[in-house]
Amino acid sequence: MPYEQITERCFASAIGPSGLAREEFDRVLAEAAPALDALRRAHDGRTMPLLALPARRDDLDPARRVAQRLAREAADVVVLGTGGSSLGGQTLYALCDQGFGPKGGGARVRFHDNVDPATFEALTAALDPAKTAVIAISKSGTTAETLAQLLVLLAWARQGAGSAAGGRFVAITEAKPSPLRRLAEAHGMTVLDHDPQIGGRYSVLSNVGLLPAMVGGLDAQRVRLGASEVLKETLAARDPSESAPAVGAALSVALTRYKGAGTTVLMPYADRLERFALWFRQLWAESLGKNGAGTTPIRAVGTVDQHSQLQLYLDGPRDKMYTLVLTGCAGEGPEIDGSLGADPELAYLAGKKMGALMDAEGRATVETLARHGRPVRVIHIDKLEERTLGALLMHFMLETIVAARLLGVDPFDQPAVEEGKEIARAALAGLAPAASS
Amino acid sequence: MPYEQITERCFASAIGPSGLAREEFDRVLAEAAPALDALRRAHDGRTMPLLALPARRDDLDPARRVAQRLAREAADVVVLGTGGSSLGGQTLYALCDQGFGPKGGGARVRFHDNVDPATFEALTAALDPAKTAVIAISKSGTTAETLAQLLVLLAWARQGAGSAAGGRFVAITEAKPSPLRRLAEAHGMTVLDHDPQIGGRYSVLSNVGLLPAMVGGLDAQRVRLGASEVLKETLAARDPSESAPAVGAALSVALTRYKGAGTTVLMPYADRLERFALWFRQLWAESLGKNGAGTTPIRAVGTVDQHSQLQLYLDGPRDKMYTLVLTGCAGEGPEIDGSLGADPELAYLAGKKMGALMDAEGRATVETLARHGRPVRVIHIDKLEERTLGALLMHFMLETIVAARLLGVDPFDQPAVEEGKEIARAALAGLAPAASS
Numbered sequence: 009m010p011y012e013q014i015t016e017r018c019f020a021s022a023i024g025p026s027g028l029a030r031e032e033f034d035r036v037l038a039e040a041a042p043a044l045d046a047l048r049r050a051h052d053g054r055t056m057p058l059l060a061l062p063a064r065r066d067d068l069d070p071a072r073r074v075a076q077r078l079a080r081e082a083a084d085v086v087v088l089g090t091g092g093s094s095l096g097g098q099t100l101y102a103l104c105d106q107g108f109g110p111k112g113g114g115a116r117v118r119f120h121d122n123v124d125p126a127t128f129e130a131l132t133a134a135l136d137p138a139k140t141a142v143i144a145i146s147k148s149g150t151t152a153e154t155l156a157q158l159l160v161l162l163a164w165a166r167q168g169a170g171s172a173a174g175g176r177f178v179a180i181t182e183a184k185p186s187p188l189r190r191l192a193e194a195h196g197m198t199v200l201d202h203d204p205q206i207g208g209r210y211s212v213l214s215n216v217g218l219l220p221a222m223v224g225g226l227d228a229q230r231v232r233l234g235a236s237e238v239l240k241e242t243l244a245a246r247d248p249s250e251s252a253p254a255v256g257a258a259l260s261v262a263l264t265r266y267k268g269a270g271t272t273v274l275m276p277y278a279d280r281l282e283r284f285a286l287w288f289r290q291l292w293a294e295s296l297g298k299n300g301a302g303t304t305p306i307r308a309v310g311t312v313d314q315h316s317q318l319q320l321y322l323d324g325p326r327d328k329m330y331t332l333v334l335t336g337c338a339g340e341g342p343e344i345d346g347s348l349g350a351d352p353e354l355a356y357l358a359g360k361k362m363g364a365l366m367d368a369e370g371r372a373t374v375e376t377l378a379r380h381g382r383p384v385r386v387i388h389i390d391k392l393e394e395r396t397l398g399a400l401l402m403h404f405m406l407e408t409i410v411a412a413r414l415l416g417v418d419p420f421d422q423p424a425v426e427e428g429k430e431i432a433r434a435a436l437a438g439l440a441p442a443a444s445s
Numbered sequence: 446m447p448y449e450q451i452t453e454r455c456f457a458s459a460i461g462p463s464g465l466a467r468e469e470f471d472r473v474l475a476e477a478a479p480a481l482d483a484l485r486r487a488h489d490g491r492t493m494p495l496l497a498l499p500a501r502r503d504d505l506d507p508a509r510r511v512a513q514r515l516a517r518e519a520a521d522v523v524v525l526g527t528g529g530s531s532l533g534g535q536t537l538y539a540l541c542d543q544g545f546g547p548k549g550g551g552a553r554v555r556f557h558d559n560v561d562p563a564t565f566e567a568l569t570a571a572l573d574p575a576k577t578a579v580i581a582i583s584k585s586g587t588t589a590e591t592l593a594q595l596l597v598l599l600a601w602a603r604q605g606a607g608s609a610a611g612g613r614f615v616a617i618t619e620a621k622p623s624p625l626r627r628l629a630e631a632h633g634m635t636v637l638d639h640d641p642q643i644g645g646r647y648s649v650l651s652n653v654g655l656l657p658a659m660v661g662g663l664d665a666q667r668v669r670l671g672a673s674e675v676l677k678e679t680l681a682a683r684d685p686s687e688s689a690p691a692v693g694a695a696l697s698v699a700l701t702r703y704k705g706a707g708t709t710v711l712m713p714y715a716d717r718l719e720r721f722a723l724w725f726r727q728l729w730a731e732s733l734g735k736n737g738a739g740t741t742p743i744r745a746v747g748t749v750d751q752h753s754q755l756q757l758y759l760d761g762p763r764d765k766m767y768t769l770v771l772t773g774c775a776g777e778g779p780e781i782d783g784s785l786g787a788d789p790e791l792a793y794l795a796g797k798k799m800g801a802l803m804d805a806e807g808r809a810t811v812e813t814l815a816r817h818g819r820p821v822r823v824i825h826i827d828k829l830e831e832r833t834l835g836a837l838l839m840h841f842m843l844e845t846i847v848a849a850r851l852l853g854v855d856p857f858d859q860p861a862v863e864e865g866k867e868i869a870r871a872a873l874a875g876l877a878p879a880a881s882s
Contacts, residue, residue, distance in 0.1 A: 077646040091752025106564050107555070108571035118544070121749050124577065125718040125778020125800035126829075127543050132779065134545035153748055156781050156794055156802050163782040187790045195785070208752075270707060270764055271741055279561040290753035297757025304708055304757065304764070311590055312558050314865055315528025315645075316727035318742065320734025322861035327707055327741070341562020342569065344593050348632070353624045355591055356874040363562035364591050368872040376865050392563075409845050424759035428751055435805040437793040 009241060010234050012401035013252045016385040017378040018259050019331070022395065026326050026381040028259070032266045036414060037258040043413035047406070048243055057205045062211045062236035062402065071215045074178055074198055075222035079114035082141035082176060086131070087158040088120045089145035092208020093180075094121040095287040096111045096217030098143075098208050100231065102280045103397060104224030112225040119220070124154045128160055135193040137168035145216055147202045149186025152433055160187070162195060171195075171402045180216055207420055209291045212401050220289040227394045234398030242406055253406035256385070260329060260407075261414045263383055264303050272303050273321070276333035277310035277370040278392055281400075285309065288404050295408045295419040302415070303329075311369045318373070322380045330384040332374055333400070335392045338367035446678060447671050447836035450689045454815040455766070459628045463763050463818040465696070469703045473851065474695040477685040480850035481553045485680055485842070490514050494642045498650040499673035499839065505665050506653045511615055511635055512659035516551035519578035519613060524556045525570070525594040526582035526755055528731075531558040532724040533654030533838075537668065539717045539836060541661030549662040550745075556657070560590045565597055568670075574605035578613040582653055584639045586623025593623070599632065608632075631772055644857055646728045649838050664831045666719065670837030679843055690843035693822070697766055697844075698851045700820055701740055706766040709740050713770035714747035714807040715829055718837075722746070725841050732845045733855040734818040739852070740766075748806045755810070766820050769811055770837070773827040775804035797880070832854020 020027040031298050050056035059084045080086050087097055120127065143163050144155040158177075165173035174195030180186045182204045192199050200215050209216060213235055218228045238252070245251040248258065263269035272292065275286045285307035296302035308317055310332065319327065339361055346358020357365070377384040387403075389396040414417035457464040487493035515522050522532055535556050546553050556566065557813050579598050583591040596615075602610035611632030619627045619641045637652050648654060650672055655665045678688060685691040700706040709729065711722045722744035733739035745754055749770065758765065776798055793853020794802070814821045824840075826833040850857035 016586045064852045090749060091705075095753070106567040108567050111567075122746065123748055123799050123802045123806075124714075125686050125774055125803060128778055128799055130545050131545040150790065152794065152802065153752075153806075155791060156797075156799055157689075159781045159783075159785055159791075159794065160779045160799060162785055164779070175506065175870050187788050190786065190788055205829065270762060277561075279559055279564045286753075293754050293757035293761070297761030300762055301759065302757055302761040304743070304761070306741070306743075309558055309559065311869075312527060314869075315558075315590075315862070316532070316723075316729050317858045318731035318865050319862045320739055321867065322652075323736065324730070324734030324739040324741070325707060325737055337562055341565055342597045342601075344596045344724075348596055348603075349629055350601055353587065353626050354592060354596075354628075356870060357589065357596065357731075360592055360593075361562065362565055365589065365873060367559045368560060369560075369590075370870045372868040372872045373865065376868050377567065380861070415746055424817070425752070425756045428759065428810065431813050432748075432751075432806045433793060433807040435809045436802060438799065444592060 009252070009388065010237055010396045011403070012035055012388045013256060014388065015255060015259060017374065018263065018383040018385055021033070023383060024381045026267060027383055028262050028266060032120060033262050034124050036262040036265065037248045037255065039414055040254045040258055040410050043410045044242065044245060044248055044251060046413070047212060047409070051243055057203050058210050058405065059239060061240050064231070064232070067215060070200065071219045071228070071287045073217055073442040076325055078141045078178070079223045081352070083139040083141060084135050084139045085115045085117045085220070085223050086161065087117060087143045087145065088161070089154050090121040090151065091290060092211055093145035093154065093216060094119050095283065095290055096212030097220035098283040098399070099212060099287040100217050100221035100397070101224050102224055102283045103394065104221060104226055106280065106327065110224040113136050114225065115223055116284050117223050118146035118359055120157060123156055128157070132164045137173070138346065140165065141179065143178045143220060145180040146187065147182055147208055152429070152436065155187055157181055158191065180219065181366040190234040202408045209294055212287065213398070217398050229395035231398035234395035234396065235402035238399045238402040238406065240318070241320060253403050254410050256403070256407040257410035257414060259385060261411055263329045267383070269383065270303050271306055271328045273307035273308050273328055273330045273332070274308045275310050275313060275330060277366055278335050278337070280308070280392060281333060282309050284397070291404060291408050293426065294422045295412050296415060296417060298423065301417050311366065311427070314369065314373060321382065322376065326382070328382065330377055331387060332384060333387045334367070334370045337363035338383060341365060354438070446689070446832045447674055448840070450693060451825065452692060452696060454778055455700065455820040455822055460815050460820060461706060461818045463762045464820055465699050465703060470695060473699040473702065474685045474692065476697055477691045478846050480847045481679065481682060481685055481688060481691055483850070484846070488680055490770065491854045494640050495647050495842065496676060498563065498678050501669070502654060502666070508637065508656045508665070510657055512639065515578045515615070516625045516660045520576040521572050522554045522578045522580060522660050523550045523598065523656070524554060524582065525598070526591050527588065527603065528727060529557040529582065529592065529648055530588070530653060532720065534647030534657035535720040536649060536724045536838070537654050537658035537663055537834070538661050539720045540552055540831065541658060541663055551662065552660055554657050554660050557594060560857055565594070567674070569601050570694065574602045574610070577602065578615070580615045580617065580657060581625065582617045583625050584619055584645055586618040589866070590625055591773045593697050602797060611810040617656065629800065632753055641824065645843055646731055647749070651722065654868055658849035663713035667747050667831035668835035669833035672839035674754035675706070675836045675839040675843065676873040679732070690840050691847050693840070693844040694851060696822060698768045698848055705764055706820065707740050708743055710743045710745050710767045711763055711770070712745035712747050712750060712767060714803055715770070715772050715774070716746070717772060717829060719744070719746050721834070721837065730844050731859045731862065732849050733852060733854060735854045735860065738854050747810060748803065752811060758814065758819060763819070766822070768822045768824060769807060770824045771804070771807045772829045774800035776800060
């Protein structure tokens, strides 16, 4: 397996009375068996396309061709879309670009998931419409924010390139008729199909998540390889204890049921996993937060949040479960030069790799949380790259699906969000158009 | 006042039984009177330097001179520091740079608050050491992460510029001896003093928060003006009901005490306030999260998190208070061109300003939350700029201080974090140095 899940510090035997008794955990874990059976049936019967994605190869070539063209022709690629249409791409693209442009050169991908008017004024002022490509993603093809973004950027691009501008635009949407698809067809955009049976928050392994990152040079096949390893283990599990995602789901649900953990903190020790934690936050919140059920997911980043949230985590209310993702980074990064300040107070740093500091702090935080009786799970990966990130993504999708079954909610719907969308649309429809200027 | 606080949707009269009864709120609000008295005494007796900052002018000229020099001489300014040494600067700098470089030209400020080895390898590969300036911030001058970052970048800069490299480095730290101060003096860095009596999470109005943003062209005096307006109102309040921060603190504490709100969501509808919400998250967590007290702060962003967290907020557990920050953006931004797709399903967007969409969604989310019986406070500002941001910053610092007094905890210490730092340092000290390479 591409990662190791270490659960011992969630139990009373390790952290005292705020941890789980073994029988509490075992009771919940046993309840996960029907969820695993359902996953196996869905996989074998091909009724859940998400589970078929890791083994798919046929859809990668078309996406790769589009990605390579955009990387070559554009200086900037703007990805429009929100929620599940953006966070998966952001998560994967973070492997390719650490804030200074893509490692291998080529176009820089920028994700715009809001309709902030000031941001769009800054964007259109800063980028060159003749060197900007756009990927617009909306599963239904009706998302108001994405359509507004797209109409604004299309008008902007046409001012420079005229009616040819649409040639640098790509849409990902379902095959059925929709405003987005009609717009794309009317303006000569490239269109890739969004799988109608894979909802946004589960779409990271489809072209929705992969295409933006492939512009940055991501090896999509290795992402799917990591995902498939995790899926295989869970499908082969004779018992929930043999499935890491089922164990994770049972831990989480048991800590909520027996220990009042109403929030769950995902805290990777890697800048490149900050967006991953944000992706998880949507996955968990929208899949479980219904009928009064669910727990509140919190995205944190180590070591940064040691200097922001750790006080609360160690000494605030005992209402949280913690998951720290640690990577084998101890030998990585620049060496800290001790000769610059021959200072005895700096001796503990001198000659160490920067990664040793990151690594020591992650492990120290695990121990400190446990010593304060806070339940902490560790997920360890040796090296952060496509395969291990693909494994983490599949782990947390499966964990979320199993947790939903344990809570008795549907992991795939989001009824309250639909209501919010309706209300926003009605509010807008009631507005008069802007005075023409 | 530069903002309006609208509280009616936190009460049972507006949202039903999950809202506060008026007498529950009044009881907590009355308890805030001694906290306001203490603030007045601290202000008049000059025993809390934070409260003197808004009226100070003497420290702005030295900071401005440094900022202007860095903006002129460097292409990139890297700010090193973590927690309160970074988030205030990030918050203010967001007004100057919306992700495409500073509006007025000049150096681009990049905040690095982590010791991720991969990030620092990318940074040193991408930036030009001869055109990069560095601001290193640590109040105590002993923060391990900041010292490690600084040693790495100093060695990198010296490879290019030799011993003159230190001239483009600035340190902000207390006047007393420390590793950071010694390092700064040994290498000819500019040093600005960190006020010893203003802790990191309360330092945004000092040179700690202001200097990085002044590089981007921020008008620091207007930030302080907005802060002083809020402070004056609270100091002049004859009764807690006349202080917006006291009202906010009482709402929050009463919702926790009587309605079980264990988390508090701050959700501004503005990309430029995303870092502000992150700054608040530290302020609230470190100030209140002690002795089992405190509530968990959550940073959200509208409209983005409507597509990620709203399902949980509307239909998950009733354990949250919501604060939405709305700005008067309805008339702003590009107009949505309806002629590009003469599609009846797009008619509700055609001719509207993008800001109208943002505005309508913010207001719709307030109503939707209230309709689901979720307590929502609205903070409305007409225009997001230095003065109104300064007002928000002072509002939330005062609200946090008053809330701490209501909860019976010290808003200014962070005992558990200190313990975590000790453990990390001990772990590092036990490591052997990296094999020299």
